[in-house]
Amino acid sequence: MIELVSYGAFFLTLALTFAIMCLGLNVQWGQTGLFNVGVAGFVGIGAYVSALVTTPDLPERLGGFGWPIAVGWLAAALAGAVAAALLGALTIRLRADYLAIATFGFAVVVQLCVLNLQSVTGGPFGISFIPRPFGALAGDPLIFGLLNLAVVAAVTLGVYAALEHLTRSPWGRVLRAIREDEQAATALGKNAISFRLQAFAMGGAIMGLAGAVQGHFIGYISPEAYVPILTFQVWAMLIVGGSGNNRGAILGAIVVWAFWAASGALIAAIVPPEEQARASALKIVMIGLAICLVLLLRPRGLLGELKTVSRHVDDGKDAKT
Amino acid sequence: MMAQTIMNGLIAGSMIGLGAVGITLTYSILRFANFAHGDMISWAAYFALAVSTALGTALPGLATPVGPFSFGWSLPLGLIASIALTGLLTLLVDWLLFGKLRQRGGAVIILVMAGFGAALSLRSFLEFVFSSRPTYFTDALQIALPLFAGVRATADQMLGLGIAVVLVALVHAALTRTAAGRAMRAVSENQALAGLTGVDVSQTIRLAWLFGAALAAVAGVMAGVLVQIRPHMGHDLLLPLFAAAILGGIGSVPGAMVAGLIIGLSEALCVQFVGAEWRAAVSFVVLVAILLLRPQGLFGKQIP
Numbered sequence: 001m002i003e004l005v006s007y008g009a010f011f012l013t014l015a016l017t018f019a020i021m022c023l024g025l026n027v028q029w030g031q032t033g034l035f036n037v038g039v040a041g042f043v044g045i046g047a048y049v050s051a052l053v054t055t056p057d058l059p060e061r062l063g064g065f066g067w068p069i070a071v072g073w074l075a076a077a078l079a080g081a082v083a084a085a086l087l088g089a090l091t092i093r094l095r096a097d098y099l100a101i102a103t104f105g106f107a108v109v110v111q112l113c114v115l116n117l118q119s120v121t122g123g124p125f126g127i128s129f130i131p132r133p134f135g136a137l138a139g140d141p142l143i144f145g146l147l148n149l150a151v152v153a154a155v156t157l158g159v160y161a162a163l164e165h166l167t168r169s170p171w172g173r174v175l176r177a178i179r180e181d182e183q184a185a186t187a188l189g190k191n192a193i194s195f196r197l198q199a200f201a202m203g204g205a206i207m208g209l210a211g212a213v214q215g216h217f218i219g220y221i222s223p224e225a226y227v228p229i230l231t232f233q234v235w236a237m238l239i240v241g242g243s244g245n246n247r248g249a250i251l252g253a254i255v256v257w258a259f260w261a262a263s264g265a266l267i268a269a270i271v272p273p274e275e276q277a278r279a280s281a282l283k284i285v286m287i288g289l290a291i292c293l294v295l296l297l298r299p300r301g302l303l304g305e306l307k308t309v310s311r312h313v314d315d316g317k318d319a320k321t
Numbered sequence: 322m323m324a325q326t327i328m329n330g331l332i333a334g335s336m337i338g339l340g341a342v343g344i345t346l347t348y349s350i351l352r353f354a355n356f357a358h359g360d361m362i363s364w365a366a367y368f369a370l371a372v373s374t375a376l377g378t379a380l381p382g383l384a385t386p387v388g389p390f391s392f393g394w395s396l397p398l399g400l401i402a403s404i405a406l407t408g409l410l411t412l413l414v415d416w417l418l419f420g421k422l423r424q425r426g427g428a429v430i431i432l433v434m435a436g437f438g439a440a441l442s443l444r445s446f447l448e449f450v451f452s453s454r455p456t457y458f459t460d461a462l463q464i465a466l467p468l469f470a471g472v473r474a475t476a477d478q479m480l481g482l483g484i485a486v487v488l489v490a491l492v493h494a495a496l497t498r499t500a501a502g503r504a505m506r507a508v509s510e511n512q513a514l515a516g517l518t519g520v521d522v523s524q525t526i527r528l529a530w531l532f533g534a535a536l537a538a539v540a541g542v543m544a545g546v547l548v549q550i551r552p553h554m555g556h557d558l559l560l561p562l563f564a565a566a567i568l569g570g571i572g573s574v575p576g577a578m579v580a581g582l583i584i585g586l587s588e589a590l591c592v593q594f595v596g597a598e599w600r601a602a603v604s605f606v607v608l609v610a611i612l613l614l615r616p617q618g619l620f621g622k623q624i625p
Contacts, residue, residue, distance in 0.1 A: 090613065101608070296435075
């Protein structure tokens, strides 16, 4: 029983870290229509910045300031925002798909830097001994797991509440107006490029924060965690959950992560070890097919159409008219 | 030493250029960045591998290397089959996915996203069928021949370079000199207006897909001969391909080839002077520079 509860807490904590990434993507794509194919890059930057700021000083590695975890999380969000703002400033005034190509390249470069800048990032070995919240209580897995769940849930709720507030605010209305009809919004005196840039930077900040929260929960980060698959997972979560809907983003993250974890466990149980790499390739085929199928059959996402889930979307519409 | 670096860069660049010509064609006519193009390159290589292996097993004479090359006649035959099969695959994907989304008339970015999902599925399916272990068309060893001033290249590499240049000239001629090419350019300038003047738009879109697929097939087989065949080979090429297409100017065929050569050269210089581990970053640096300085590309007409 206790094992079940602590596994449940572990699963939910990890799922919520994905939910935070998904909320960040929702600001960019769901609210503003900006296509980011480099989610893994922003998450990775956040995780590494926070790890560098909070880990104790090490002789063989640069950094390690030993600062409190909260400072690391703030630094991670800031780094994500700066990276997104720079990349956005470069491409947002050009064609929509240039941003996609640039973010794709950005993720490749982040991966390369993390792998090659060994004196800063630990290279392929990653960074271990990242301080974990309530690390002193790690002896009792149940209490430790539940406390961590509470922390991550609080961060998720905080981001959710802030985004809900922003969605209803005049700022959120401008974003949706630009997404729906840029010319009309510009004619009303709104600077579309500046608003897009703000939304993109905010999404980057939330992804950076998510990376930091996840890194501190696991206590260890390495380059393999920030490969393109992560980007695909977060996209699948948002599209399945219903883009444009913050609750959908959170629910999508939990549902897709549950499917991912369950199919992983199933493959581990029934497929012989030498075939497992191939079987998990099939798992990724499914994620890609799911993205395409939802786009074709249910573009608003599985939950986006339900009134109970998308209540605030209706509010937004009322406010606009 | 320097001359050899430039030679290596040109050989890799001609491969990038071929892929980039395919990207720039489909981009300018279909009006979206197709993230699945890289995976078409991988599929093409595996199609050619399957056909040439089957031919080589059935008729061993076809597998014996021809002249100075590392492969027998089974490979060119495999390439022809691969052009047809890759063409069918792109038409299938268009019919199942992109065509339906186009009909709905949604935003461009939905097409980009669908391509992204399709790319993921296509790539992982290859990995499922063939596993991620690299393979080769032949296991024949090739000795690099001395050319001039201490520069060496294998016969395969010289053939690849030649094919790339000839193909680009042919595609450029087809676009500028034939009726179908004029129709393609008309559709890329203004789809509605082209339709009004009697151009069959959906036929032209299919033709653009087929052109892109054929170029992807050649690029894939060439990459398979010169480097190796892996399910991720096309995906790893995608960033250089996009960078070359934008650097050359979207829609410009000679521009894409020249830009491909520039990227190949920059990568070779990076490997020589900075370190092989940073090679993948070169395309991003080029991309950032071109977006900052001249977003319409070297040979592009207007700001996209």
